[in-house]
Amino acid sequence: MKEKLLLLIALQECDTQLVKLSAKTVKLPEKIQKMEADFLAYKESVEVNKKRFDEIKSRHTECETGIKKLNEGMVKTRERLLEVKNNKEYQAMLKEIETSEKSRGEFEEKAITLLEEMESLSVMVKRDEETLEEARRKHESEKKIHEDDISAIDADTLVWKNKRDELQQSIPSDLLAQYEKVRKRNNGIGVIPVWKAVCNGCHMNIPPQLYNELQRSSELLSCPNCNRIMYYQNQDNPL
Numbered sequence: 001m002k003e004k005l006l007l008l009i010a011l012q013e014c015d016t017q018l019v020k021l022s023a024k025t026v027k028l029p030e031k032i033q034k035m036e037a038d039f040l041a042y043k044e045s046v047e048v049n050k051k052r053f054d055e056i057k058s059r060h061t062e063c064e065t066g067i068k069k070l071n072e073g074m075v076k077t078r079e080r081l082l083e084v085k086n087n088k089e090y091q092a093m094l095k096e097i098e099t100s101e102k103s104r105g106e107f108e109e110k111a112i113t114l115l116e117e118m119e120s121l122s123v124m125v126k127r128d129e130e131t132l133e134e135a136r137r138k139h140e141s142e143k144k145i146h147e148d149d150i151s152a153i154d155a156d157t158l159v160w161k162n163k164r165d166e167l168q169q170s171i172p173s174d175l176l177a178q179y180e181k182v183r184k185r186n187n188g189i190g191v192i193p194v195w196k197a198v199c200n201g202c203h204m205n206i207p208p209q210l211y212n213e214l215q216r217s218s219e220l221l222s223c224p225n226c227n228r229i230m231y232y233q234n235q236d237n238p239l
């Protein structure tokens with residue numbers, strides 16, 4: 001292939017890589033942000049049982065506190081019972097103790113039900129924690145790949161910029177100017193392969209005579225439609 005064309009193709013590769021790298025500086029942090037949000041949403045969905053468990057646990061603690069208070073109250077009432085002189089008051093206190101015992105019984109029953117629910121939930125919570133831990137590991141390792149990618153951007157950019165500077169020195173300035181002009185007008189692509197008489201840039205057909213010329217001539221030719229500098233490339237079997 002013509003030497004100048006090879007230089008342009010190499011230059012195009014540098015420019016394409018530089019554009020990709022610059023896009024990465026925007027896209028990768030966005031990607032990480034989305035991953036974080038997705039993981040957080042997933043985490044919340046997995047932690048539904050845990051939330052329920054904590055709720056039940058706090059209700060169970062309330063029952064225990066209720067039982068404790070009733071017990072303390074009954075101890076005091078029983079102490080006062082010994083000092084009571086009149087029968088009416090005595091009967092009222094017995095009634096009070098009876099009511100407290102009934103309430104305590106209700107609390108105890110409730111506490112047992114809650115404990116049973118906590119037991120069955122704790123099995124699910126343990127399973128959920130394992131599931132979440134596995135998802136967390138996967139999430140962290142995927143995030144790490146993107147973070148490593150981000151930290152490599154600066155170094156990679158420097159490599160491609162240096163390579164580009166070197167190439168630029170070997171390309172005649174008028175050709176370089178032509179390439180730059182076309183590239184700026186065509187989404188960053190100034191030199192393009194053509195195969196089966198179709199420009200790979202604008203996807204228009206190249207007239208047969210020009211296509212023949214492209215395969216034989218040593219002249220640099222441009223696509224009549226998009227103006228990109230063309231080169232012939234067998235895409236069934238490139239290079």
Ligand SMILES: [Zn+2]
Nearest residue numbers: 199202223226
């Ligand atoms: Zn074209």
